[in-house]
Amino acid sequence: MMSTVLDEDRLRKIKEKISQGMMPQWILNDPAIFDEEIEKVFAHAWQLLGHESELKEPGSYITRWLVHDPILVVRTKKGEIKAFLNSCPHRGMQLCTADFGKKNTFQCPYHGWSFNNDGKLIGVVAGDKVYGEGMDKEQWGLKPVPQVATYNGLIFGCLDANTMPLEEYLGGMKWYFDILLNRSDGGMEVRGVPQRWILNANWKLTSENFGGDPYHVATVHRSTVELGISPQDPLFSGYGYQVVLDHGHNVNINTGVPGLDIPPYQGMPEEMWPMFQKNLTAEQHDILSKCTVIVGNCFPNLSFLSPLHGSEGHLHNYLNMRVWRPISADKIEVWSWFMIDKAAPEAYKQASYKGYIASFGPSGTLEQDDAEIWARVTQASKGILARDKDLSYNNVLNYMMGEGKVEPLDHWDGPGVAYPTCYVDYASRNMHEFWLSLLTGDVNLRQSAVHSEIK
Ligand code: FES
Numbered sequence: 217m218m219s220t221v222l223d224e225d226r227l228r229k230i231k232e233k234i235s236q237g238m239m240p241q242w243i244l245n246d247p248a249i250f251d252e253e254i255e256k257v258f259a260h261a262w263q264l265l266g267h268e269s270e271l272k273e274p275g276s277y278i279t280r281w282l283v284h285d286p287i288l289v290v291r292t293k294k295g296e297i298k299a300f301l302n303s304c305p306h307r308g309m310q311l312c313t314a315d316f317g318k319k320n321t322f323q324c325p326y327h328g329w330s331f332n333n334d335g336k337l338i339g340v341v342a343g344d345k346v347y348g349e350g351m352d353k354e355q356w357g358l359k360p361v362p363q364v365a366t367y368n369g370l371i372f373g374c375l376d377a378n379t380m381p382l383e384e385y386l387g388g389m390k391w392y393f394d395i396l397l398n399r400s401d402g403g404m405e406v407r408g409v410p411q412r413w414i415l416n417a418n419w420k421l422t423s424e425n426f427g428g429d430p431y432h433v434a435t436v437h438r439s440t441v442e443l444g445i446s447p448q449d450p451l452f453s454g455y456g457y458q459v460v461l462d463h464g465h466n467v468n469i470n471t472g473v474p475g476l477d478i479p480p481y482q483g484m485p486e487e488m489w490p491m492f493q494k495n496l497t498a499e500q501h502d503i504l505s506k507c508t509v510i511v512g513n514c515f516p517n518l519s520f521l522s523p524l525h526g527s528e529g530h531l532h533n534y535l536n537m538r539v540w541r542p543i544s545a546d547k548i549e550v551w552s553w554f555m556i557d558k559a560a561p562e563a564y565k566q567a568s569y570k571g572y573i574a575s576f577g578p579s580g581t582l583e584q585d586d587a588e589i590w591a592r593v594t595q596a597s598k599g600i601l602a603r604d605k606d607l608s609y610n611n612v613l614n615y616m617m618g619e620g621k622v623e624p625l626d627h628w629d630g631p632g633v634a635y636p637t638c639y640v641d642y643a644s645r646n647m648h649e650f651w652l653s654l655l656t657g658d659v660n661l662r663q664s665a666v667h668s669e670i671k
């Protein structure tokens with residue numbers, strides 16, 4: 217595929233357009249942009265690897281990806297979580313080919329070298345005979361992921377040792393993650409395994425859809441209205457707040473159609489309500505008690521959705537976390553985790569899981585709606601007209617919803633800048649502006665001066 221030459225002039229023009237609420241369409245499907253994103257965004261950003269509940273005991277392991285790097289995540293004998301490049305230092309074979317399991321040593325399928333789950337080389341086939349007794353095994357251990365850290369059970373990895381610490385990177389998002397992950401005793405657990413599938417879509421599109429686009433719900437998911445699951449009011453997914461955070465993170469808090477009877481706490485069982493009061497601050501509790509949906513994106517590619525969902529006459533909630541793993545400019549691998557409060561009753565967990573599978577699982581009705589759209593937008597963004605070769609920038613997309621019309625709230629109890637509706641484009645612009653500032657080098661994700669001095 218032809219690629220666009222990314223010179224300073226082009227980047228400056230994109231910046232100018234985005235600041236005016238217009239986005240050149242070709243950035244949604246361009247190989248040169250994609251290569252830059254890998255080097256300037258994904259090589260430095262914190263990305264989700266999984267959840268602690270997937271590594272229940274010492275010896276548990278899961279295999280994941282950080283974009284193009286295969287990663288082995290383990291719980292060691294001491295109970296620590298570590299992550300390594302899942303590639304043997306002898307000839308590069310993928311060391312562990314299973315998705316998950318339990319073992320304390322890993323033997324490479326190619327020539328049989330073996331490693332413990334601290335990453336140390338502990339066995340070499342015919343070692344003394346072919347490498348001599350003096351072989352320095354210390355030198356040939358697995359390559360560790362430069363940074364691994366957890367927040368409320370979520371395990372993140374970062375490919376850059378100099379990126380700011382995870383909590384600083386999450387910034388204001390921590391406050392909203394607490395509502396989703398830390399509201400009940402014992403936190404959340406992953407049920408089943410993360411499902412994954414390939415979509416012909418650009419990762420920015422899917423991140424933006426969760427982070428800043430409740431506007432699409434009334435149209436794309438219109439079947440829910442026709443079935444009587446969602447209200448008739450076309451503004452129904454706009455009521456609430458859109459919150460714009462540092463580092464390109466965004467959250468939308470839907471509160472439902474005013475005047476309609478909204479079940480408290482997203483339909484979670486009454487016996488759990490006292491936990492929410494105990495574990496959350498008054499402000500966080502207020503949000504959880506009144507919201508219908510919390511949906512957002514942790515930059516760059518970790519989206520989340522916590523809906524109030526009804527099926528078979530029951531209401532339930534779940535937390536769907538998903539990573540949009542970029543494969544190319546027009547392809548992603550979706551990783552989708554179903555998470556539920558550990559403290560929830562078993563029957564509720566099962567009903568909720570069924571609800572997730574039917575809605576946002578890979579064959580879920582709502583998932584199918586979105587997948588179709590994302591693929592068609594991506595496809596329409598690589599042609600001659602979309603590419604806008606002459607730099608005239610006539611082909612720009614509209615990111616102006618709310619512009620000059622909706623002002624931020626004077627007072628908001630949580631971090632970030634909040635708007636009194638989710639039908640605005642401030643979150644999408646926040647994400648794209650931060651993305652572009654990383655591409656142009658105007659900002660970086662390195663540790664601040666203070667942190668480097670401490671080091
Ligand atoms: S590649 Fe792993 S032992 Fe040779």
Ligand SMILES: [Fe+2]
Binds near residue numbers: 433436
């Ligand atoms: Fe959707």
